[in-house]
Amino acid sequence: MKRILLVDDSRVTRELMKVYLIARDVTLLEAADGAEALAKAKADPPDLILADLRMPRLDGVALCEALRADLRTRGVPVVILTSDRDAETVLRARAAGAREVLQKPIQPQPLLDAINRHLAPDAARP
Template identity: 90%
Template sequence: MKRILLVDDSRVTRELMKVYLIARDVTLLEAADGAEALAKVKADPPDLVLADLRMPQLDGVGLCEALRADPRTRGVPVLILTSERDTESAMRARSAGAREVLRKPIQPQPLLEAINRHLATDAARP
């Protein structure tokens, strides 16, 4: 069973994501900010991380950079969620190692397609 870590400082957003993902055959983990997420990923890397761009303590870009700097977590796909509309935010997230940037408000279908795409890509790797 695949493990997905949801990282967002908004409990409401995390609950909404859980509603979208509950029908999938996955284990959902949660973190309220990037620092908590980084500790959880380093302890036991999930198969995919869904992280908000803007969070206290450690934002989504900082989380991506920290994961890419560690050989144990370098390959964990990170999808960034953001309400930012400027292209600079998306470019910063991609430069930090995010596989994809999804715009809030998140719609279920694009979210599930992105998750499937990145979990399938990782499953195909040797």
């Protein structure tokens, strides 16, 4: 069973994503900020990370950079979730290693489509 790590400092957002994903055959893990997510990912790398951009202690960009710097977590796909609408935010996230950037508020279909793309057996891994 695939494992997805949900990372957001908003418990409401994490709960909403869990509602969207409840019918999928996945194990959902949670972290309230980037530092907690990094520790969990290094201890036991998930198959996919869905992470907020703006979080305390370690934001989504810094989380991506830290994951890419570690051999064990380098290949874990990260999808960044953000309410920022500017192109610079997307470029920063992609440069840090995010595979995709989704806009908040999160809509179910784009989220499910991104998960399907990155958990597909033939999904490219760096």
